[in-house]
Amino acid sequence: MTEPIVMYKDVHKSFGDVSVLRGIDLDIKPGEKVAVIGPSGSGKTTIIRMLMTLEQPTSGSIIVDGKNLWQMEKGGQLVPANEKHLREVRGDIGMVFQHFNLFPHMTILENCMTAPVQVKKEDKATAKKHSIEMLEKVGLGDKLDNYPSQLSGGQKQRVAMARALVMRPKIMLFDEVTSALDPELVGEVLEVIRDIAKEGEMAMVLVTHEMDFALDVADRVLFLDNGVIAEQGPPSQVLEHSENERLQSFLHRFRK
Amino acid sequence: MDAIVEVFPVLVKGVEITIKVLLASIVLGYLMAFIAGFCRLSNNIILRKITGFYVEVFRGTSLIVQLFWLYYALPILFGIEIGSDFWAGVLAISLNYGAYMSEIVRSSILSVAKGQTEAATALNMSRFQRMRLVIFPQAVRMMLPEFGNYLILMLKSTSLVSLIGMTDILYYGDILRSSDLSQAPTVYLLVLVFYFIIALPLIWLTKKMESASKKGVASQ
Ligand SMILES: Nc1ncnc2c1ncn2[C@@H]1O[C@H](COP(=O)(O)OP(=O)(O)OP(=O)(O)O)[C@@H](O)[C@H]1O
Ligand SMILES: [Mg+2]
Numbered sequence: 290m291t292e293p294i295v296m297y298k299d300v301h302k303s304f305g306d307v308s309v310l311r312g313i314d315l316d317i318k319p320g321e322k323v324a325v326i327g328p329s330g331s332g333k334t335t336i337i338r339m340l341m342t343l344e345q346p347t348s349g350s351i352i353v354d355g356k357n358l359w360q361m362e363k364g365g366q367l368v369p370a371n372e373k374h375l376r377e378v379r380g381d382i383g384m385v386f387q388h389f390n391l392f393p394h395m396t397i398l399e400n401c402m403t404a405p406v407q408v409k410k411e412d413k414a415t416a417k418k419h420s421i422e423m424l425e426k427v428g429l430g431d432k433l434d435n436y437p438s439q440l441s442g443g444q445k446q447r448v449a450m451a452r453a454l455v456m457r458p459k460i461m462l463f464d465e466v467t468s469a470l471d472p473e474l475v476g477e478v479l480e481v482i483r484d485i486a487k488e489g490e491m492a493m494v495l496v497t498h499e500m501d502f503a504l505d506v507a508d509r510v511l512f513l514d515n516g517v518i519a520e521q522g523p524p525s526q527v528l529e530h531s532e533n534e535r536l537q538s539f540l541h542r543f544r545k
Numbered sequence: 546m547d548a549i550v551e552v553f554p555v556l557v558k559g560v561e562i563t564i565k566v567l568l569a570s571i572v573l574g575y576l577m578a579f580i581a582g583f584c585r586l587s588n589n590i591i592l593r594k595i596t597g598f599y600v601e602v603f604r605g606t607s608l609i610v611q612l613f614w615l616y617y618a619l620p621i622l623f624g625i626e627i628g629s630d631f632w633a634g635v636l637a638i639s640l641n642y643g644a645y646m647s648e649i650v651r652s653s654i655l656s657v658a659k660g661q662t663e664a665a666t667a668l669n670m671s672r673f674q675r676m677r678l679v680i681f682p683q684a685v686r687m688m689l690p691e692f693g694n695y696l697i698l699m700l701k702s703t704s705l706v707s708l709i710g711m712t713d714i715l716y717y718g719d720i721l722r723s724s725d726l727s728q729a730p731t732v733y734l735l736v737l738v739f740y741f742i743i744a745l746p747l748i749w750l751t752k753k754m755e756s757a758s759k760k761g762v763a764s765q
Contacts, residue, residue: 343663372672380669390664394682403678404668449664456668 292355294319294381294459294492295340300349302335309335311516313349319459322486322493324503324524327513328539333496336513337462340494341384342375353378354459383458387465389445391437391452397424398433401452409456416455423451427481443474447481454485461485463495475499482506500543504528512536548731555721556735559714564743566631566703566713570638574699575692577643582650596647603644609705612637616709634706642699649691653684689758693751697744704740714739 293316302310309332317323325333338344340351342358351358360367361374370378392400401420405411411419424430427447437445446466453461463482467475479502486493486506497503503510503524510527512520520533531537584596603611616633657680665675707716718736722729 341663341667343666376669376671379666382667384667386660386664386667388660390658390660392661392664392679392683394686404670407674407678408669408671453667 291318293317293352294321294354296352297336298350298352300339300351301347302332302339302344303347309516310346313518315511315518317460317492317494320490320492322495322506322508324507324510325494325496325513326498326500326503326510326539327519331513332516333513334464337384337464337494337496340460341382341462342379345369354381381459382462383453383456383460384462385446385449385453385464385466387469389437389442389449389469391445391448393437396434396436397429397440397448400437400448401455404452405455420451420455423455424448426484427451428477441474442470443477446470446478450478450481450485458491460492460494463493463497465496465498468498498543500528500540512539514539548728549735552721552728552732552735555717556714556732556739559712559717560739560743562706562711562713562716563700563703563739566634566638566706566711567700567743569631569635570642570699570703571696573635573639574642574646574695577639578646578650581643581647582654585647585651586654599640600644600647603641604648608637608641608702609708611641612705612709630706630709630711633709634703634711638699638702638705642695642702646692646695649688650684653687654680656687657683686758689754690751693747693754696747696751700740700744700747 295315295317297313297315300310300313301308313336315336325336327333335344339346340353340358346359350360356378357367357370358375358378359370361370362368392403395403398417398420401424402413402416405416405419406413409416421430421433424433427450429444429447429451432440432444432448437448440448449466466482467478470478479499482493482495482502483506485491493506495503495507505524507524509521510524511518512527512531512533514520514535520527520531520536522531527536528540581596581600584592585600587593612634615637616630661679661683662675665679670678703713704715707713707719710716714736718732721732
């Protein structure tokens, strides 16, 4: 048994009085592809945002590669993590957002190579070489000097993926990365994710509404409902043979 | 025509002071704007409160009164000597405009989309890197057009330093007028022209800043 790369242990999250997640326990193995599905507002985004350190859990703990993400030891006691600790632990995690969040004042190439140079202290030439390779891989080798505003939505999202990938994360998070795209652009983005997934070594958590895609790419599907993981298992089982009524009615809405 | 020939060289003597006060105020004013703007965004509540107080006081009272405070009242009340009328004038203008412009700095930084900070965090940038590489460059583009407008306002305000006896353009204009009231129209017409000519490069710069700000931040 390999050690999980990520462990959620009884993680709760409330926004004010609203309790969104009520006890998430989840292990993700290195290289595992996990699809997260569930109704709107069920907390899918919140789950991965806590792992990216964009949202702090109300209670419980998240362990990344053996290290406690939101707590650190100080004088023999566990205290809330500071910025430095968060930076140490989240270095292996990358994320792609629904709305791309490219840096509009930087060219495509700069979008990709800034973090390797500034954060990982790679030398410029190496970072540039890797960034170009990655951009070529996502099919944008001819757009290096363009600005994000000059790209289509699908192209922007592919840049966002290249930008995250050049940091060589061990875990990649995808938050409905195709849902802000025109339907005809969804395919090109899913294609890239499939390619990345095939390479295998990186764990992936995909929040998605694309059921066929989840069926195809994921090793495991989680159905999130009412703040808990209501159902999980291999894609074919969860998506096609589940007895869970809420899951069935949820899936029903996607299969017209 | 004779009158113009007579008035012109006198007013020219004031140009140097006007421009010196202007340039020093611009540099200090922007500096103040950034310092105060960042302080108001700081995590330190004391720093935030102090700068908040400074901004409200300087925005809520008139520049002339601030000038007189710095020049006349402070030395007597607290024994604080600014040292010269030049620095009293420059300080008053830059503290006053710094207060206004700090609001621009603050609101521009706050108006950079939250997703930008999040994307930078996801790339494991530190707080400082996020500000330096991602937030600030975008915020500056938003500040530029407004900063340009304040350049021209600052130029206009420099004329107040004549009230503490500094020999700027307006000061010489007043001297000419008081020695010969009939010259007043010519004098003040020329004063207007002088200020307008000095304003021209500032107007040009403002336009430049506006177009620069439109580049590279087109919405995603
Ligand atoms: N910053 C926030 N402040 C307050 N409430 C929030 C915040 N973020 C999320 N929520 C609430 O938490 C709940 C879960 O949100 P979340 O975005 O995780 O859902 P989701 O499953 O991703 O939904 P969707 O499919 O619509 O993206 C929602 O009810 C949302 O309104
Ligand atoms: Mg969501």
